[in-house]
Amino acid sequence: AQSVTQLDSQVPVFEEAPVELRCNYSSSVSVYLFWYVQYPNQGLQLLLKYLSGSTLVKGINGFEAEFNKSQTSFHLRKPSVHISDTAEYFCAVNLVFSGNTPLVFGKGTRLSVIA
Amino acid sequence: DAGVTQSPTHLIKTRGQQVTLRCSPKSGHDTVSWYQQALGQGPQFIFQYYEEEERQRGNFPDRFSGHQFPNYSSELNVNALLLGDSALYLCASSLFTGQGSYGYTFGSGTRLTVV
Numbered sequence: 001a002q003s004v005t006q007l008d009s010q011v012p013v014f015e016e017a018p019v020e021l022r023c024n025y026s027s028s029v030s031v032y033l034f035w036y037v038q039y040p041n042q043g044l045q046l047l048l049k050y051l052s053g054s055t056l057v058k059g060i061n062g063f064e065a066e067f068n069k070s071q072t073s074f075h076l077r078k079p080s081v082h083i084s085d086t087a088e089y090f091c092a093v094n095l096v097f098s099g100n101t102p103l104v105f106g107k108g109t110r111l112s113v114i115a
Numbered sequence: 116d117a118g119v120t121q122s123p124t125h126l127i128k129t130r131g132q133q134v135t136l137r138c139s140p141k142s143g144h145d146t147v148s149w150y151q152q153a154l155g156q157g158p159q160f161i162f163q164y165y166e167e168e169e170r171q172r173g174n175f176p177d178r179f180s181g182h183q184f185p186n187y188s189s190e191l192n193v194n195a196l197l198l199g200d201s202a203l204y205l206c207a208s209s210l211f212t213g214q215g216s217y218g219y220t221f222g223s224g225t226r227l228t229v230v
Contacts (some may be wrong), residue, residue, distance in 0.1 A: 004157075041226075042224075043121075043205055043221045043222050044158070044205065045221070046219075046220075058175040059203050090157050090158070091156075100146050100148075100163060100165065100170070100171075100209060100211050100212070101171070102148055102159070102160035102171060103148075103150075103158075103207075103219060104160070105154055105157035105159075106157055107155075107157045108155075108156070108157050
């Protein structure tokens, strides 16, 4: 079975500074990879996804992530954060070639942007 | 194009009662998955419905049951509510494929509080 580990439960960062949110996964088969954002009292919004091809994936709101197969990682980065980026971020995986297998989520990283 | 719609948005129930949550999938989607997100945790998969049948199930007791209607909408039922069932319940819709599902769209969730 696949699993996702988000290495940091909380990440405080000053406004306009860069940030990296770390995600490692475990799976014996190929996976699709996702990052979702959850603002307070809201559902999940897709930031970006890796399905195949280029390992550097660009998403919404200036975020990007890099898939590293050898390190089984999919870290999320943003070069300059804004106050509005304060939210919970979830990394998730989904098996390839297995029908509609469910998403498996990490426990989340709370990003707090400080003015 | 309407996204995923969930109702109600908030609900308070007493221990031992039963509850029904509803979900209308995004237009063009035929598969509905339900997730439970406890406070401070990532979403946990409950079950998935496709063609009005439960296709996959996570590690949840039989108190959790569901239904999918011909118009693809879905209900989640929870019987004999426990305090530990208090959580945000998320519905995600997708289009069934044979190659993994990379197009999940989430609703804003139903916040269930059991007292």
